[in-house]
Amino acid sequence: MVIDNFITVILSVIKTGLGLCDETDITVKGLEAIKSCERVYLEAYTSILMVPKEQLEKFYGKELIIADREMVESQSDEILLNANSLNIAFLVVGDPFGATTHTDLVIRARELNIPVTVIHNASIINAIGTCGLQLYNFGQTISIPFFTNTWKPDSFYDRIKENKDLGLHTLCLLAIQQLFEIEETRNQKVYTTESLAIGIARLGSSTDQQIKVGTLNQLLSQDFGPPLHSLVIVGSRVHILEIDFMRFFAVDKQLYNEIVKKDYGI
Amino acid sequence: MVIDNFITVILSVIKTGLGLCDETDITVKGLEAIKSCERVYLEAYTSILMVPKEQLEKFYGKELIIADREMVESQSDEILLNANSLNIAFLVVGDPFGATTHTDLVIRARELNIPVTVIHNASIINAIGTCGLQLYNFGQTISIPFFTNTWKPDSFYDRIKENKDLGLHTLCLLAIQQLFEIEETRNQKVYTTESLAIGIARLGSSTDQQIKVGTLNQLLSQDFGPPLHSLVIVGSRVHILEIDFMRFFAVDKQLYNEIVKKDYGI
CATH class of the missing domain: 3.30.950.10 (Tetrapyrrole methylase, C-terminal domain)
Incomplete structure (x- = not known):
């Protein structure tokens, strides 16, 4: 993250589609983190976004790359590419560890010695x-x-x-x-x-x-x-x-x- | 809240002392809400803050009024004073409805026909x-x-x-x-x-x-x-x-x- 000038995958819970709703539900810390990133993925298959992707992009000042199930489950190395020299964000609607879906990605990052930072937010839970x-x-x-x-x-x-x-x-x-x-x-x-x-x-x-x-x-x-x-x-x-x-x-x-x-x- | 120009008590989970840590853990929405408020209370007895009150005040640009147990439980009408014509924020470390502690305050506000908005955030849960x-x-x-x-x-x-x-x-x-x-x-x-x-x-x-x-x-x-x-x-x-x-x-x-x-x- 920005703070430690690290080589980091940020797993940022930006908001919960099952709960919180618009682009301003992100934390100040999460927003700063996104702005520091080279690539920003938006996980869009385990939950539903309540605002258009474009609205988020405008607010964040960053282009978002949609990560579908296929990409997350089979092409995790593509998401993690160069993450040991650049900041990469992976935005999750809802809890990043609610189920096993995203756990794999973190385990894979650790295997590659890529530091992982989680920026929490509210969820339905x-x-x-x-x-x-x-x-x-x-x-x-x-x-x-x-x-x-x-x-x-x-x-x-x-x-x-x-x-x-x-x-x-x-x-x-x-x-x-x-x-x-x-x-x-x-x-x-x-x-x-x-x-x-x-x-x-x-x-x-x-x-x-x-x-x-x-x-x-x-x-x-x-x-x-x-x-x-x-x-x-x-x-x-x-x-x-x-x-x-x-x-x-x-x-x-x-x-x-x-x-x-x-x-x-x- | 700001959006509806209402008469609102904002129960804002600004961060969780049982989890998230510093002043940037607040959501953008929460920060905007605080800035719109006439009085901002900080509940400081059900959990422990991990940063000094002054650090929050500087970041929020607002003076915080410490609300102790006595104030919340016995002087809720003081907290709610004029809340049907002004925005008042009540900041909670942790979940605002984790236990019964703050439930009373919301029930009291409703009895007085004061709209209540909750701005969520992460918690240990x-x-x-x-x-x-x-x-x-x-x-x-x-x-x-x-x-x-x-x-x-x-x-x-x-x-x-x-x-x-x-x-x-x-x-x-x-x-x-x-x-x-x-x-x-x-x-x-x-x-x-x-x-x-x-x-x-x-x-x-x-x-x-x-x-x-x-x-x-x-x-x-x-x-x-x-x-x-x-x-x-x-x-x-x-x-x-x-x-x-x-x-x-x-x-x-x-x-x-x-x-x-x-x-x-x-």
């Missing part, structure tokens, strides 16, 4: 606290890609059950229809249409964020607009302040109060 | 991915204050056990000595001196971050320097890439390989 639930009361986060006709992975169902059995909240990075589809198949009532949940769209957008609290059924009929969407299934281990906070976002406050009384005894 | 473990494999995060002679809360022990039984990693925001002290009392072998763990100090600092992997016993004898420290107890549900990534940080690579083979069969 911590920004979800905005919905009023305490981060300490969350269990495992689950994330699955969209189903195809022949491929409907359902291991997330077991993860939700594990969290539920402990009374913990589950952050679900998936579509609500996928939940219903798998509950129908597995049928263990890990959640039902009457389970209390929070629907979130475009988290972190100052103009366009939506947070709605209600039963899964209620949320299904709400219009959340364009992506990105996520969902929290509320666990049984809730604090009274969490209940109070969520009320603000309730789709129907009277029904919310009834559910809270019936399911949570509050 | 997501930045912990830097150690090489996947965020999806973490269970509940645990956090406890320092023990006193008469007050040694041990409920975190049950939380670690719950995570362990599911094979999940646990992020522990506490001192390693506290772990040993409670294991001695509870004695259920939820972890032992031979458990694989990751010690982290000053996460996010570009010059001073430390990440070390080893048994709890090995980590205890390492000098991690000044705070802030945190710890991850590695769960049994590990991916081969997590093992590869952690090796880079191993205190003793040979011993690490032996542990990994013995405990994880990898």
Whole structure:
């Protein structure tokens, strides 16, 4: 990075498509780092950008090279080319280590003795606290890609059950229809249409964020607009302040109060 | 916020003392927001700042008002004074909704019809991915204050056990000595001196971050320097890439390989 005048790959979380939204969500440190770089890659396949690439380029004053899955997974040496004499940035939407996707690239850089600096930023994993639930009361986060006709992975169902059995909240990075589809198949009532949940769209957008609290059924009929969407299934281990906070976002406050009384005894 | 010319309390996560480190860790959006504010409070009791207040003030071009626990919990109306006609910022080190501490303030603001905007940033909860473990494999995060002679809360022990039984990693925001002290009392072998763990100090600092992997016993004898420290107890549900990534940080690579083979069969 600039500071140490090193030979560095910067893995900079510039913003989270699953949360924060526009070009000003980058940190001052991240922006300085980008400006110091010879090449700047933008990883654009594990998440969705909420602003056009050109808008970022204008703000950063740098051209961005789109890195698709093929490039990251098969041509990492091209990304790392000359990174032991130049600064190279790799911008990730969301957490750079949320899953294994980018881990390989860092391991490869280390094998080549290229110093790696990570510049952190917010992601849905911590920004979800905005919905009023305490981060300490969350269990495992689950994330699955969209189903195809022949491929409907359902291991997330077991993860939700594990969290539920402990009374913990589950952050679900998936579509609500996928939940219903798998509950129908597995049928263990890990959640039902009457389970209390929070629907979130475009988290972190100052103009366009939506947070709605209600039963899964209620949320299904709400219009959340364009992506990105996520969902929290509320666990049984809730604090009274969490209940109070969520009320603000309730789709129907009277029904919310009834559910809270019936399911949570509050 | 500036954009909507509103009457707004900005709950801005400017940086995480439990992770990110200096004044440039603020987002561009957060910096713009601070500059638009009439009063800027700095919450300084739930976490520790890693730079002097004066350094932040110089960078932000604003005087900071220190908000201690007494002020936040008992004098919230003073903080919110005139917030329906002026922009007021409340800067939090770490997640603004990590625990209940700041939730009250937001609820109070809403009761007074004061719009609240949250400007997110990184925190230990997501930045912990830097150690090489996947965020999806973490269970509940645990956090406890320092023990006193008469007050040694041990409920975190049950939380670690719950995570362990599911094979999940646990992020522990506490001192390693506290772990040993409670294991001695509870004695259920939820972890032992031979458990694989990751010690982290000053996460996010570009010059001073430390990440070390080893048994709890090995980590205890390492000098991690000044705070802030945190710890991850590695769960049994590990991916081969997590093992590869952690090796880079191993205190003793040979011993690490032996542990990994013995405990994880990898």
